Amino acid sequence: MFEAHMRTPDGRIGEAYWFYVRRGEILVVVGDEGPRIPSSVESMLENPVTHVMGHLDDKWVFGVDVPLDLEGAPEGHEWTPLRQLYGKVPELHWTLAGRAEQLVNWGRTHQFCGRCAAATEPSPGERARLCPACGLLSYPRLSPATITIVTRGGAEEEVLLAHGRQFPGRFYSALAGFVEPGESLEECVVREIKEEVGIDVVDVQYFGSQPWPFPHSLMIGFRARYAGGDLVLQEEEIVDAGWYRADDLPPCPRGGMSIAGWLIEAWLKEQAAKA
Incomplete structure (x- = not known):
């Protein structure tokens, strides 16, 4: 279990988790069983900027700022982009790597x-x-954003998915947007959906949340029901959007590393249970 804190070590640290952050990359130890997070201090840096993150399984956890212009890696190590590290290390380690990435970048930009x-x-x-x-x-810095799947219908329920311009190729997902000052999360859901696809929604229900370090978001997931209106796309944001049955989904995330996939996967399980 991870315990987040800022206590200062008062003696020998011993074995720990060291999350070295460079340019959106994490330093990992290369091994036959796959990459792992270094457990000892590397000698490549002198007096590095270090962020105490907490404890994991009685071991200290640190985030370390590696200069952006530092090239190469110690023998037996390599730099891996944070996104590509997902699935190669335990999920909690990947989440902590994202936390380290955000703390290091905050320290760099607030000197x-x-x-x-x-x-x-x-x-x-x-x-x-x-x-x-x-x-x-x-x-x-933390930027809260809502991400929502909208459904309509009864026995033949459909889900609204959209192809955003930020996605390469033909790839669909839930609708998302950043919370504005003075706005509640539920108000953000209603506004963003109206802005992006032109419809009204009701019954906005909280699903879950996920820290998302690309670069410093907190994604808050919701479910909502269609209330009315025709799809009218915000063309500068949305390429295409449509209603889809569970057996006819376009390319989209299912489970995996993001809350968008978790939302869709949960809905698919609900539809399977109805069959």
């Missing part, structure tokens, strides 16, 4: 105050950077 440009320093007792000149506190 100076955004208000007065003075150098910042760690804020005692919390995950924040403090400006000693003007007192501004800067916390790790």
Whole structure:
């Protein structure tokens, strides 16, 4: 079990989990049984910027900032892009790698105050950077976004999926968008769906959430029911959208690494149970 904290080691660390982050890549040990997270300090860096992340199974967990211009890897190691690491290490390790990626990038981009440009320093007792000149506190950046599947019908239920312009090739998924200031999550769901495909929804129900480190999102999943309207696409965002039965889905995620796949997979299981 992972325990998140910021306690400072007061003695010998021993074996630990070291998540070295470079350019969206994680350093892994190469082995016959697949890659794994390094468990000891590598000698490639002197006085690296290190973020205490917590404990996993009684071992310390650290995120380490590796300079962007550092080339090569220690013998027996290699750099692996975070997305490509999924499925190659335990899922919790992949999630922690994403956490390390976000903490390292936050540290890189908040070395100076955004208000007065003075150098910042760690804020005692919390995950924040403090400006000693003007007192501004800067916390790790987190961008909440909702992601929703909309359904309609009864026994022959259909799900609404869309092909967003950000997806290469023909690939469909749930509808998603960032929460705006002063907006509730449920309001975001209703607004985003109306903006992107022109329909109204009701019965907005929470499904689950997922930290998504590409680059610093918190995805909050929902289910909703179709209430009315015709599909009118926001063309700068959506290439195509349509209603699909469980036996006629377009290319889309099912399970896997993202909450979009989890939403679709859960709906498919519901439809299978009806059969």
